[in-house]
Amino acid sequence: MTGKTRDNYNENYLAYVKTQDPPTKHFKNCLSAFGVGGLICCIGQFIRFMLEYAGLSGDELAGCTSIVLIFIGCLLTGLGVYDRIGRHAGAGSIVPITGFANSVASPAIEFKTEGWIYGMAAKMFTVAGAIIVFGVFSGVLVGLVYLFI
Amino acid sequence: MGQEILLILLAYVKAFAVGGAICLIAQIIINFTDLTAGKILVYFMLAGVVLTAIGVYQPLVEFAGAGATVPISGFGYLLASGAMKGAEQGFFQAITGSLAAASAGVTAAVVFSFIMAIIFKSRTKRN
Numbered sequence: 001m002t003g004k005t006r007d008n009y010n011e012n013y014l015a016y017v018k019t020q021d022p023p024t025k026h027f028k029n030c031l032s033a034f035g036v037g038g039l040i041c042c043i044g045q046f047i048r049f050m051l052e053y054a055g056l057s058g059d060e061l062a063g064c065t066s067i068v069l070i071f072i073g074c075l076l077t078g079l080g081v082y083d084r085i086g087r088h089a090g091a092g093s094i095v096p097i098t099g100f101a102n103s104v105a106s107p108a109i110e111f112k113t114e115g116w117i118y119g120m121a122a123k124m125f126t127v128a129g130a131i132i133v134f135g136v137f138s139g140v141l142v143g144l145v146y147l148f149i
Numbered sequence: 150m151g152q153e154i155l156l157i158l159l160a161y162v163k164a165f166a167v168g169g170a171i172c173l174i175a176q177i178i179i180n181f182t183d184l185t186a187g188k189i190l191v192y193f194m195l196a197g198v199v200l201t202a203i204g205v206y207q208p209l210v211e212f213a214g215a216g217a218t219v220p221i222s223g224f225g226y227l228l229a230s231g232a233m234k235g236a237e238q239g240f241f242q243a244i245t246g247s248l249a250a251a252s253a254g255v256t257a258a259v260v261f262s263f264i265m266a267i268i269f270k271s272r273t274k275r276n
Contacts, residue, residue: 030176037172037220038165044215045164049157062218062227063253069219070254074261078269091175094186095193095220096168097254103190105262110271120266127187128258131194131221135228138198139247143232145202147243 029090036085036092044069044096066097073101078109103127160214167209167216190221197225202233227251 048065056064076082082102086093093099104124111123125132175189184192197220200206206226210217217223228247235246248255 026177026180029180030173033176034169034173038169038216041164041168041216041219042161044168044219045161048215049160059250065215065218066254067257070257071261074258074265078265091179091189092169092172094189095172095175095222097219097221097224099186100190100221100224100254101258101261103187104258105265108262108266109269112266112271120263124259124262127190128255130187130191131224132255134191135194135198135225135251136248138195138225139228139232139251140244142198142202142229143236143243143246146233146236147240 032088033090033092036089037096038092040069040092040096040098043072069097070101073098074105077102077105082106100128100131163213164216164219167213168219169216171217171220171222193221194225194228197222198229199225201226201229224251224254227254 044065047068048061051061051064051068073082076085076098082093082098083106086099086102093102104127107123107126108120111119113119114123171193175193178184179189197206200209200222206217206222207230210223210226218226227250231250232243232247235242235244235249
């Protein structure tokens with residue numbers, strides 16, 4: 001950390017911040033991500049079995065399983081529970097579809113104060129919008145590639 | 150009867166192992182890079198699309214069930230497999246197939262989030 005020219009202020013500061021960061025607990029992090037992620041998938045499997053027992057099958061079964069999981073994700077976000085899970089679970093709560101639900105519901109609730117149209121509705125897609133944009137675009141590409149081969 | 154219970158238990162073990170492993174990969178990536186949650190979601194969804202398009206993800210879904218469909222890569226799988234199914238029927242279905250397959254998830258997320266926004270107030274984040 002030498003030099004006080006204007007250019008490397010930023011670099012010096014970032015280097016300083018890095019020395020003050022608590023060390024990442026890799027093992028504990030990974031273990032809880034694996035555990036929580038696996039558990040959410042087991043809940044998904046349980047819902048799948050229950051809906052299958054109720055007589056659903058095929059696309060309907062897969063769709064309804066997602067819908068139930070997304071409902072659970074939105075509800076837990078509203079209750080403020082999901083954030084608490086997320087602090088401990090990291091990727092274990094981000095990557096499952098409940099994390100997608102959380103990324104939609106959380107800004108919707110948070111930005112309600114800025115109005116229903118420009119707040120709640122517009123901010124709802126801050127993260128999910130990116131997923132849908134890249135998802136639709138890559139989906140169309142895949143569809144066209146399979147159409148022509 | 151006993152064998153049936155064993156099969157159900159095995160399905161849970163497989164879902165736990167595969168779903169957990171996908172989250173583990175994401176956690177390792179987060180630990181060693183500066184990627185935020187939103188970017189991780191997009192990359193994993195794209196990975197799901199690509200793996201489905203080259204035919205790797207379908208066997209994984211058949212093996213692990215919810216372990217492969219519940220993570221966000223399963224959303225990519227849904228998009229890509231919808232497009233692939235649509236491509237068999239024609240040009241229009243090839244273009245609309247992906248979003249049609251994913252419509253359940255997107256609709257559920259929008260509707261439930263709307264309802265939650267009506268019911269709940271934003272709370273201060275406790276650390």
